[in-house]
Amino acid sequence: MNKFHRWVHGNWSVPVTSGALIAISFAIKWLGEGAANIRVGPQWWLDAGAHATHTGGAFPLGDVFMLAAAVVAGYGIVAKAIRALTARVVGIDLLVSVAAIGAVIVGNFWEAAAVTFLFAIGHALEAATLNKTRSALAELVAVAPDSAVVMRDGEQQEIPAGQVRMGEVVLVKNGAKVPVDGKVVAGTGALDEASITGESIPVEKVEGDEVFAGTVSRGGFLQVVATGIGADTTLARIIHRVEEAQDAKAKTQAFIDRFSRWYTPAVMVLALVAGLVSGDVVLALTLLVIGCPGALVISIPVAIVAGIGRAARNGILIKGGEYLETSAKISAVAVDKTGTLTEGRPxxxxxxxxxxxxxxxxxxxxxxxxxxxxxxxxxxxxxxxxxxxxxxxxxxxxxxxxxxxxxxxxxxxxxxxxxxxxxxxxxxxxxxxxxxxxxxxxxxxxxxxxxxxxxxxxxxxxxxxxDQIRQDAPEMVARLHRAGVEKVVMLTGDTRLVAEAVGKATGIDEIHASLLPEDKLDVVTQLQRVGHTVAMVGDGVNDAPALATANIGVAMGAAGSAVAVETADIALMGDNLLKLPEGIGLAKRTVSVMRQNIAIALVTVVLLLAGVFAGGVTMSVGMLVHEASVLVVIVNAMRLLRKTAESTATPRSGRTSTPAAQLMNA
CATH class of the missing domain: 3.40.1110.10 (Calcium-transporting ATPase, cytoplasmic domain N)
Structure with missing residues (x-):
């Protein structure tokens, strides 16, 4: 009973039922004249349109099922259109509703059923594929631990993870999920932190090390004192941030939304004018169907959801669509030396x-x-x-x-x-x-x-x-250049000679040394003044003015910092420098997909309009192509969910062997 209830309220119940009724209608007509001529209903249906050719005062049984199919598929569409109108929104549902109702009035039941059926099946496919684009968020939610083993009254007790108290000692055994954020107070072990940092290689944990909720023990036994529970864990903050980011609109999306508010009424006016001028009601209804901007409306949000989801899965938190779009334009990256290009442990x-x-x-x-x-x-x-x-x-x-x-x-x-x-x-x-x-x-x-x-x-x-140069610093600079960044700039308070040695070892393009925090701000401002879109990578303390002024502020190693997760435009959860060019590259690919989707949507509408006026494109064909274009847009965005070569690459092992680095390590 529960399965049936879920199916009835699921995405596929309406298109399956409508499709079955359409199939029955065709089957009745194919059975022969005797079955096809069974007629029911009042005479006014026949007098309304093309079906008036029947001589009896009844309604063909096949058309009854076709009309039922249109009602089943169209009821929800009409209801949505009415709700939208009460909120003063003229949307796609209204276009389809008017077209379907008009087709019924003129007696074109097949077109009414086809349009609503295709729209319903397209909606179900959209929901299924959109859920796939949100799979990264679903995966994050799935890794949230359900239970915890704590020490209470000197005994081990298994309790729901949400009932762990601050300061309690939690036991993490081999294969178990860490239920809280905390510090190791005893034991050793290896934790898979992929859900937090995106790194698949287990990290060794010893006394004094931080651990995060949702990570998985791959060996050993740890005793952890809880410092973050429930909504205060790093995993919970990541999930919250990704939810917000996937719903946040990019500037392009905001423009498309404004455009759609004018575009949809314009289509209705065009259809009305075409119908009045030509005297062809079917032409007007067809224009309503093929003018649906569905692919255009969904082109941006589906790409943003997929791009931000892919980034989150790789340990890169992007604050929202606007920041993702800005990240694609980054042409200069300013980095602090200590703790970013170097280990930060002199x-x-x-x-x-x-x-x-x-x-x-x-x-x-x-x-x-x-x-x-x-x-x-x-x-x-x-x-x-x-x-x-x-x-x-x-x-x-x-x-x-x-x-x-x-x-x-x-x-x-x-x-x-x-x-x-x-x-x-x-x-x-x-x-x-x-x-x-x-x-x-x-x-x-x-x-x-x-x-x-x-x-x-x-x-x-x-x-x-x-300070040791980080082993992945030269590779980071090289990858930034490959990702389209024109200039990588070092900002440091250290002396010029030291900065030049590090710059030579890492391939930095421009060096600014002996800087105070306000001097770093001046450098970032100057880069912006000459036309660069600037990303600033720093520790968020003495680099705060520059981070706030840069177009994109990047926080590294943010897994242990609640402030960085909530405030940084881009938060790199791990301490892997290569995540920076990976994030910029992903942003550029996402924006490219957004542009491709807009082009697909607009070209489809133009071709369909041309087909209608040239002849040959019916309402059902128009709806079929329209839904196909929506699916093409979604599938195109889903390409962003695939892993790239750089997202799976790991930093090279061993210290960098460049001459300057050898001097530093001597």
Whole structure:
């Protein structure tokens, strides 16, 4: 009973029933004169049109079934048209309704049945194929976990995933879905994070690592403390974002919607004028049918749904149709160096001793003592190395004074310690800095970030840190160029020499170094001023002004950031740089499909109009071609759901081997 109920209310019940009635009508006529001439009904039906040739005062039985087929298929169409009219919307359903009712009035029951039947079957096929274009969202919903195993009162309890409380310890066993966002507090394991990041290779998880709801354990046993549950999980935010994005309209779609509001009434006026001038009612009704802008109306949204769905499946969240359309126009990409082109985990590479009375350990000890009160990212590798070599500082300096753009000044054991660049030493009146400057320049030329260390009035050494270039950075730049991006620009606060070394290793087109956050904004504005559509890739903190000003702001590694998922124009869920050119390439393909669909829709209408006036195109033929064009548009958009070679490619293993990278890694 439930199956029958679902079928009755499903997409196919109406076209199947209508089709069966049409088949019965033809069967009755094919049986012969005796069956075909069984007539029922009042005389006025016969006098209304072509069927008046019958001599009896009854209605042919075959036509009864044909009329029933038109009523079954057309009832829902007429109901929709009336609802639309009450909302002051003149849509496709009204055109089909008027044409079908008119065909019935003039006695052309076959045309009425054919038009409504084809429209109904087209609607069912559209619904089925549109569901396919939304398959990415369905897949995301499907990976949402149903249950969780938690520790309560010292025992394992299996409960619905929605009942897990914040702070509870969840057990993730081999093959199970992670039910919450959280941190690993014990155990090791490998998780398939494809549903979040689009990467199919399992990721090893150990104590302290983040995990996300909807990921699947491929081995091991993890104990996870819940930090995000229910609607606060990354997976839930992704699903919400994709739902919104697929419904958001592109500028082209908004134009098509406005166009349709004028186009549909115009078709009705054209049909009325043609009927009055020619005196041919059938011609007017045929114009109504073939003028349906169905393929045109659906051409944009179906492409957007498919494109955004494909991107989401690959771990690329695009905020909506407008942003997808803008992404297809990107001609310049601005990237931050640290954490984007480089790993973002600098290490101490050099300790150059300038004072012959000291050794490496003494220079490192003074540098670490000065940096122990600093919050600068480059302080951490110095401190880590000092602790590893047994010269780590105890406590913090008596005073620490940051000097923006130059370094810091600390008071350690009653002595003044400076660590920074040559202008810092000059500002504090330290002479004899030529040797320190030469050493710093040599290190910078090798791609390292140098810091001169001075105690009181003497430069005692130079320490240098370096960040590894990401293995996929050169390939990302190359793929961006292949995707049609004219210029890839590096924006960094690091020194010119360091930036040039990274730029040479990665193939960057243009380098802007020693920038403050407001300077990055100026560069982005300048690129826009000369005509570029700019995408900015950054961490969203010190790059915030530039990200907000760029045409498209891109957040990397957004899986752990609720803010990035909700606010970024494009959020790359994983930490794979190659997702950026993949996303831009997908946006360009989507816009190309949108244009193809518009062309298919318009050419179909023009050819059908020409066919009507030239003769040979009937209402049923027009509706058949119209529905075929709608399906062609949908199938064309569904091509976007296929995986491309670049979407399945993985970053090359191993460090980049370019000369500059070798210098940095030396």
């Amino acid at each position: 290490e101490l590479t050099d300790v150059v001793v300038l004072d012959p009375a000291l050794d490496r350990r003494e220079v490192l000890r003074w540098a670490a003592a000065a940096e122990s009160g600093s919050e600068h990212p480059l302080a951490r590798p110095i401190l880590d190395t000092a602790h590893a070599e047994g010269v780590g500082p105890q406590g913090v300096p008596a005073a620490v004074t940051p000097v923006p753009g130059k370094g810091i000044v600390s008071e350690v054991d009653g002595r003044r310690v400076l660590i920074g660049n040559a202008p810092l030493l000059e500002q504090y009146g330290i002479a004899e800095t030529a040797e320190a400057s030469r050493a710093a320049q040599g290190l910078a030329a090798a791609g390292r970030t140098p810091m001169i260390v001075a105690v009181d009035d003497t430069a005692i050494g130079v320490v240098a840190v370096a």
